[in-house]
Amino acid sequence: MAYHVQPLLPADRMLPRLLAGLGEAEAAALFERVVASICAFVDAGHGLDAQLSNWLLDGDRLAYLDLSTPLLRDAAGADRLDRGVFMASLPWLLRPLAARFLLDDILAKYFDRRGVLLDLLGNLHKERLAHLVAPFLEVIGDRVTPAIDAAEVARYYRQDARSWALLQRLRRLDRAWQRRVRRRPYPFLLPGRIAR
Secondary structure, eight states: OOOOOOOOOOGGGBHHHHHHTSOHHHHHHHHHHHHHHHHHHOBTTBOOOOOGGGEEEETTEEEEOOOSOOOBBOTTSOBOSOHHHHHTTSOTTTHHHHHHHTHHHHHHHTTSHHHHHHHHHHHHHHTTOGGGHHHHHHHHTTSSSSOOOHHHHHHHHHHHHHHHHHHHHHHHHHHHIIIIISOOOOOSOOOOOOOO
16 A cells, blocks of 8 residues: 655645636736646647646745646657556446547547646636636637637536536445445545535
């Protein structure tokens, strides 16, 4: 068994909470820094899950905090990550189907700047910051082609929210099956209800 120990970080410095307390111009300036970091890093060999909760402003330093498997690909485009990590929390019956029909598309989004930025903008809805979509679209401007608009962000978020809600229901069912029927421990922590 392995443990990762990290000091508690100040919640008010996490980007969702920080952006909620800023005016539109200040929020856009901070978002510009996030976008610049994403554009400097994401390419065919380097992926990023850039959702807001993965970012912290530490003093004047913008920090990325995601502790999941690094999203890396080699020069031939082959994943350098353990794809099984992404499948492990799924009910075992779904793993082969998800690996065959879904995982490639899910991972591809994180190696594409447009996909990463669209996911980040969609995340504004989840974080109750949808009022920032329009000014943040201006920050992105012509950095991606085709351009992203507010309607696409809203569609993306609705689809993403439905997918994750279904996945969480399936995980809860699997947890109940493992604990009650098979009398086995369930090896994953599941979040409570997520307001979407």
